[in-house]
Each structure stands twice: as structure tokens, then as C-alpha cells.
Amino acid sequence: MTEQPARGTRTSGLDLHIGHLGRNARAGLMDAFREAIRTGRLAPGTRLPSSRVLANDLGLGRNTVVRAYSELINEGWLTGQHGSGTEVAQRSAELLAEREPPRPPAARPQLVYDLRPGRPDLSSFPREEWIRAVKRTVSTAPFEAFGYTDPHGRSELRNAIARYLARARGLRARADNVVVCSGAAEGLRLVAAMLAKAGGTTVAVEEFGLQTQREALLKAGLDAVPIPVDADGADVSTLDDAPAPGAVLLTPSHQFPLGVALHSDRRAAVVNWARRRGALIIEDDYDGEFRYDRSPVGALQGLDHDHVIYLGTASKSLAPGLRLGWLVVPDHLVGSIVAEKGWAEESVGFVNQLAMTDFVESGAYDRHIRAMRSQYRRRREQLVEMIDRHAPTARVTGMSAGLHIVVEQPGRTGAELVRRATREQLTVEPLDFFRHPGSTSDRDGVAIGFATPSASAWSGALDALVRALR
Numbered sequence: 001m002t003e004q005p006a007r008g009t010r011t012s013g014l015d016l017h018i019g020h021l022g023r024n025a026r027a028g029l030m031d032a033f034r035e036a037i038r039t040g041r042l043a044p045g046t047r048l049p050s051s052r053v054l055a056n057d058l059g060l061g062r063n064t065v066v067r068a069y070s071e072l073i074n075e076g077w078l079t080g081q082h083g084s085g086t087e088v089a090q091r092s093a094e095l096l097a098e099r100e101p102p103r104p105p106a107a108r109p110q111l112v113y114d115l116r117p118g119r120p121d122l123s124s125f126p127r128e129e130w131i132r133a134v135k136r137t138v139s140t141a142p143f144e145a146f147g148y149t150d151p152h153g154r155s156e157l158r159n160a161i162a163r164y165l166a167r168a169r170g171l172r173a174r175a176d177n178v179v180v181c182s183g184a185a186e187g188l189r190l191v192a193a194m195l196a197k198a199g200g201t202t203v204a205v206e207e208f209g210l211q212t213q214r215e216a217l218l219k220a221g222l223d224a225v226p227i228p229v230d231a232d233g234a235d236v237s238t239l240d241d242a243p244a245p246g247a248v249l250l251t252p253s254h255q256f257p258l259g260v261a262l263h264s265d266r267r268a269a270v271v272n273w274a275r276r277r278g279a280l281i282i283e284d285d286y287d288g289e290f291r292y293d294r295s296p297v298g299a300l301q302g303l304d305h306d307h308v309i310y311l312g313t314a315s316k317s318l319a320p321g322l323r324l325g326w327l328v329v330p331d332h333l334v335g336s337i338v339a340e341k342g343w344a345e346e347s348v349g350f351v352n353q354l355a356m357t358d359f360v361e362s363g364a365y366d367r368h369i370r371a372m373r374s375q376y377r378r379r380r381e382q383l384v385e386m387i388d389r390h391a392p393t394a395r396v397t398g399m400s401a402g403l404h405i406v407v408e409q410p411g412r413t414g415a416e417l418v419r420r421a422t423r424e425q426l427t428v429e430p431l432d433f434f435r436h437p438g439s440t441s442d443r444d445g446v447a448i449g450f451a452t453p454s455a456s457a458w459s460g461a462l463d464a465l466v467r468a469l470r
Contacts, residue, residue, distance in 0.1 A: 014049045018058060025060050029068045037077055037088055046088040048078070112425040113461035117257055117404030117447040118287075118316070123454040124372060125319050129364045130355060137354035145350045151341045152334075153180020153326070154353040160360040161326050165312065168366070169288060170298030172305040173328045179337050182323040182348050184284065184313040188213055188249075191282055191309055192220035193340045194333065200246040203282075206234050207439035208258055208431065213249065213284075226436035229255060233262035236270040247280040248273075253288035253297040257434050257447045259398020259406055261297050271300070274307040281308045286402070287316045289369050292377040293400040306330050314356065316403060317369055322352055376403060379450040379458065386462050391469035397445075406431065408445035409469065417446045417468065424464040 021028030036042040048054070051069060055062040069086055072078040080086035145154070152158060158178040165171040181187040195203065203217050207226040214224040225245060228235040233255055239248060248270065252262035262270075274281050283300045291297065301308040310328035318324070329337050359365045383405065387394050394409040409417060414430030421428045428446045435441070453461045 014047060014053075016049050016054065016057070018054075021058070025058075026064050026068050029058075029060075029065065030072055033068070033072055034077060042088050044088050044090045048086045048088070050085065111422070111427050113457060113464050114427050114452045115421075115449050115461060115465065116427055116429050116452065117402075117449040119449055119452040120316050120319065120403065121372070121375070121451050121454065122319055122321075124375065126364065126368050129368070130359065133355040133358040133362070133364065134351060137358050138351060141350070141354055145354065149350055149353075151179075151338050153178065153348065154350060154357070156357045157353045158326075160357045161312075162328075164360050164365070165299070165310070165328065169285065169312075170302040171310060171328055172302055173310075177305075177328050177331065177334060179327045179329055179334065179341065180348055180353060181325045181327060181341070183315055183320065183325040184311055185212065185216065187311045187313075187325050187327045188216050188282070188284075189220070190327070190337050190340045191247075191311075192217050192222055194336045195247055195280070196220045196222055197340075198246075198336070202245040204239055204245040204248040205436065206250065206255065207436045207441055208434045208443070209249070209251070209256060209436070210434065214436065217249075224249075224436070226438045228439075228441065229258055229260070231260055233260050233266055234270075236262075236266050236273060239270070239273050245279065247282055249282040249284065250300070251284045251286045252300045253285055254291070254399070254401045256284075256286045256402075257404065257406060257429075257431065258443070259402060259404070261399060261401075262300070267300055267303060271304045271307065274304065279307070282311060283308050284311045289317055290373055290376055290403065291399075291401040292373065292380060301328060306332075309333070317365075317372070322356075323348060324352060324356055376451055380405065382462065383448070383450050383465075386466055387469060390466045394469050403451040404447050404449040406445055406447050407469070408443070414444045414446050421446070421465065421468040424468045426461065426464045426468060428465075 018029065018032050021032065033042070048069075049057070051062055051065040054060075055065045058065075069078060069080065073080055073086075073089075076089055076091050078086055079089040079091075155175060157180055158175040161178050161180075162173040162175045165173045179190075181190060192203075200222060202223045202225055204227050205214060205217070205224045206229050208229055217224045227238045227248070233252060234250055236248070239245065250262065250270070252267065254261060270281060273279065281300065281304075285299055288297065288299065299310060301310040305328075307330065309330070311325070312328070313325035314322055315325070327337060377400075380400065384396050387396055387407065391409070393411075394407050397406045397408065398404075407417070412420075414432055418428060418430050428448050431443055431445050431447060434447070448465065
């Protein structure tokens with residue numbers, strides 16, 4: 001016979017995970033409840049199963065559970081009234097506070113403005129057009145789309161991405177060479193795992209770059225060896241001096257974070273190096289769509305599709321939360337990359353894949369990039385003008401592209417500029433944050449993003465930055 005719940009309660013049918021109770025079931029049950037409340041797994045106000053249901057679930061006598069509940073109520077862990085069920089007491093938080101020493105509050109200023117690099121303006125995400133794309137694709141998607149999909153990614157998206165990259169970024173791409181992944185981080189992890197499995201030990205990286213990328217290489221068992229970066233981009237002439245790297249990771253269209261493009265002579269040189277050594281170039285097209293003084297620099301992959309793995313993402317052009325990225329892989333490596341991805345790691349939902357397909361093919365993606373390019377150009381011009389006017393000793397470096405600038409100020413280290421910015425409730429990143437531990441560069445300053453603040457917060461962020469640099 002099923003127990004009837006008391007009127008107004010919903011406690012009788014609740015599931016509750018309880019671990020092994022030991023020989024003394026009542027004591028073990030009480031300890032399990034205390035531990036669950038201490039760790040936060042059972043929060044104050046959580047409804048508990050009735051004694052009859054819990055006893056049945058645990059294979060215990062009902063009296064054992066009733067006595068455990070009663071003692072925990074007396075201790076203040078639980079609360080219960082006839083007809084109202086049992087729940088975790090609100091006072092349990094006070095019991096925890098009594099048992100744990102108070103932690104001194106951290107004296108940290110409240111940060112209001114986010115000017116870290118590499119973050120787009122999320123308030124400008126094209127919601128309405130994306131919603132329309134989702135509705136169109138979900139309503140017309142074949143039934144098989146709702147099942148497990150090819151680890152390559154949906155064929156519709158791979159075709160759309162290949163055509164877009166060939167048209168807009170100068171790639172030599174076909175759908176068969178495109179592998180959809182959940183952002184640039186997963187894409188690099190797949191490449192690193194493939195290199196390690198093939199016997200690779202070393203990847204050359206730019207001396208300034210994303211720490212997360214170096215960590216991904218290290219986790220795969222690969223050494224990340226730095227090469228210098230100057231006004232012409234990565235000095236690829238040093239690759240022959242490095243300890244036999246099997247690959248080099250570059251941001252050639254817009255070096256991150258220093259903001260320079262790889263010179264055409266060096267582009268040719270690194271391709272020749274890869275051909276001569278049988279090595280690979282991993283091209284991270286970080287924010288290549290956003291060039292403001294002229295057309296974006298074409299992708300390096302267009303020079304040699306047999307030795308370049310192209311890594312792209314929608315995280316800067318649309319939003320990182322979509323978890324959409326893509327690799328364009330040489331023919332002979334596609335199978336190895338897909339094998340690393342595996343069927344179990346299909347992590348980009350079909351809805352986002354098909355919506356992105358519609359977004360690209362309808363022209364909405366191009367329209368959005370053009371609109372954001374115009375907005376970001378204006379912001380960059382305003383930022384540079386304000387710095388020139390109010391902090392003339394500060395030097396802005398990097399070409400007119402991307403989502404950030406680099407500022408160096410004589411007599412002030414990057415760490416000091418970060419502290420001054422923090423006092424103005426502003427977040428920026430020091431160049432040291434991106435520096436390879438083996439770098440010999442003496443560059444010092446901060447990377448300042450101009451994309452993240454909403455339109456309403458932009459003027460306040462500018463004023464705070466000027467105060468920090470003045």
C-alpha cells in the first residue's frame with residue numbers, strides 16, 4: 001500500500017541519495033545527513049522523504065528512520081511538524097557557522113568595468129536573427145538530426161564553413177577537411193593529442209600568447225618552446241635553432257596579444273620550413289575578421305593546405321557561449337583528428353550547428369561581422385584618441401585590428417598599471433599574463449580590450465581608464 005502524503009506536502013515521493021550506513025544504521029543515517037548538510041548537498045529548506053518512504057528505500061525499519069529524524073530535529077539539523085513533513089532546518093546554517101571559524105573578508109575593490117582582451121560585446125549578440133535561424137532549422141531538420149551525429153560535425157555546417165572560409169578568409173577548404181568542435185580550446189586539444197600520439201615531443205609557440213594554449217600542449221605531453229615576436233610577427237627564422245619542433249603554433253593574421261601581423265616574407269619562410277621539415281603549422285585565426293584599416297589579412301592556410309591546420313571559432317565574432325569552433329585539417333590528418341574526437345565527444349548540439357549553417361548561408365553572419373567591425377572600429381578610435389589626449393606619455397601599439405590594444409607607459413610597469421586600473425574599478429591584463437616563462441623580451445605594459453562593455457557602460461569605462469593612465 002502506498003503511503004498517502006499529508007495535505008499540502010510533497011515529501012513522500014522524493015528521491016534522496018544516502019551512502020553506506022555501516023553496522024549501526026541509525027547512527028550511520030544521522031552521520032550521512034549531517035555530512036550532506038555540512039557540504040551543502042542538502043541546503044536549508046530542502047524537503048526530505050517521509051520516514052515510511054525512506055525506510056522502504058533503504059531497507060530499514062521505519063522506527064529507525066523516525067528516531068534518526070527525531071534526534072536530528074532535536075540537534076537543530078532538521079525541522080518537522082505533524083502534517084507538514086520534514087526538511088533541512090534554516091538554522092542548520094547557523095550550526096555550521098558555530099562549528100567553523102569565521103573567515104576574514106577579503107578587502108577587494110568592486111570591479112565595474114571589464115576591459116580584458118579577447119572578449120566580444122555580448123549585448124550585441126543578434127538574438128532575433130539567431131532565434132529565427134533556430135526556428136527555421138529545428139522545424140525543418142530531418143529526424144536523424146535528433147540522434148547521435150558524425151564526430152566530423154553536421155555535413156550542412158561543414159559545407160557552409162568551408163565555403164565561407166574560402167570566400168572570406170582565403171582558405172583552400174572543402175567540407176571533408178572541416179571538423180566541428182566545441183570552440184578553439186577543444187580544437188587545439190585534439191591537435192595536441194594527435195601530435196603526441198604520432199610521437200611528437202615539442203611545439204614552438206610565440207613568446208606572448210594564451211597561457212591556456214600552452215597548458216593544453218603540456219597536458220598532452222608536449223613541450224612548448226618560445227620563439228621571439230617583434231614588429232614583423234613571430235621570428236620564424238629561429239625555428240631551426242629550436243629543439244626539433246614537430247609543429248609551430250602561430251596567430252599570423254593578428255598576433256595575440258601584441259597585435260602585429262606576420263610579415264609576408266616570414267609567412268613564406270614558415271611554410272618553407274614546414275615543407276622542409278615535414279612539420280605542421282597550427283594557425284589560430286584568433287580574431288582575423290576584425291581588421292579596420294583595410295581588408296583582413298588572409299589566412300596562412302591559403303599558402304599550403306597540406307602543412308597547415310587552421311583553427312577558427314565563433315567565440316569572438318558571435319559569442320563564446322555557443323561553443324562553436326572548427327578545424328580545417330590536411331587530408332591525411334582528418335582521420336587522426338576525428339579518431340581523437342571520438343563518437344562519445346560530440347559536444348556541439350545539432351541545433352547550434354544547424355542554426356549556424358543557416359546564419360552563414362543566409363548572409364546574417366556577414367552582416368553581423370560588418371556591423372561589429374564598424375562598432376569596434378569606432379571604439380578603438382575613441383580609445384586611442386582619449387589616451388593620446390589625456391595620457392600623452394602612453395604608447396599604443398598593435399595594428400588597427402582585433403578587440404584590444406597594447407599600452408606601454410614609460411616609468412610604469414604593467415603590474416602598476418593594473419593596480420591603478422583596479423583602483424578605478426577597472427579590469428585590464430598585464431602583458432606578463434601572456435608571457436612565456438622562457439621569454440627574453442623586455443616588453444611590459446597592459447592589454448586593454450574595447451569590445452566587452454555594453455554601449456551604456458563604454459563612456460564610463462573610458463573615463464576610468466583615463467584616470468588610471470593620467
